Amino acid sequence: MQKILVTGANGQLGRALQRQFCEKYELVLCDLPELDITNFKACRDAVRTYGPDIVINAAAYTNVERAEDEPDAAYAVNAIGAHNLALVCREANVKLIHISTDYVFDGARGTPYSEYDAPNPLSVYGKSKLLGEQLIRDTGGWYFIVRTAWLYGDGHNFVRTMLRLAGERPEIAVVADQYGTPTYTVDLAALLEQIMHTEYYGIYHATNAGNCTWYEFACKIFEYADKKVAVRPITTDEYPTKAKRPRYSVLDNHMLRLRGFDIMRPWEEALKDYIANDCK
């Protein structure tokens, strides 16, 4: 049985990996405080002690707004943490699967981004994630960098926030001029399982199929949850935030297609499934 070490195992993706992988693989589940990926020695000790075949880095500093105020904390996890894992995986000849983000792009072009398009992050979070990617690439081990977007699963996410607000407010204003692709952690975990058994290393874009705005996403959430809520479309300018977000960060899953992997189902189908079966 293959042994997989998961960092950030208590996060949204980490929990999906736990659920889907627990019967097929020997899992070593790590999160703060026992494994802080910013600590090189702790990363090396974990890999030496457990001897995994694969490391999946699901740990990250994911608070996009807070990252603007504490950039060093974001860079420590998203760049140095990723680098630490890449270094110790290379040393031990272990495959690394690292998760990155659509926020490495500026979204100015207005068409889907391929893996070979030039990134240009707008936020501290996006910049720190991009540096993490670059450090992993520079390390030169056996890595998959998988960029995903708008994740929801077991944890804090947009779907749960919308459903909570529906019980608290008569009307909800949602940004209607930022496009992306909501992606279900369960579908992403299944995709990671496909790629991790191959030697097709490199960068992948991996999201559910299709795209929408946050406003359209919210409307579908309420439709599938059978909730009557007034949703008002607003512009990004009407909802000022510290972190600048890309207007159009849709990811073309080009490399998955070219390599012959199964493409993920449409985001609406995945969302319906999540709300019916998995959204507590």
Ligand SMILES: NC(=O)c1ccc[n+]([C@@H]2O[C@H](COP(=O)([O-])OP(=O)(O)OC[C@H]3O[C@@H](n4cnc5c(N)ncnc54)[C@H](OP(=O)(O)O)[C@@H]3O)[C@@H](O)[C@H]2O)c1
């Ligand atoms: N969420 C999204 O919409 C989204 C979109 C695109 C890409 N991604 C990427 O997808 C991946 C998974 O995201 P997610 O939504 O599952 O994130 P998440 O729910 O925020 O989980 C991240 C986990 O990492 C842990 N962590 C933070 N700092 C750590 C450290 N120094 N050492 C070890 N663990 C640490 C967190 O612990 P604490 O909770 O205690 O901090 C948390 O358990 C990340 O790489 C993220 O950048 C996410």
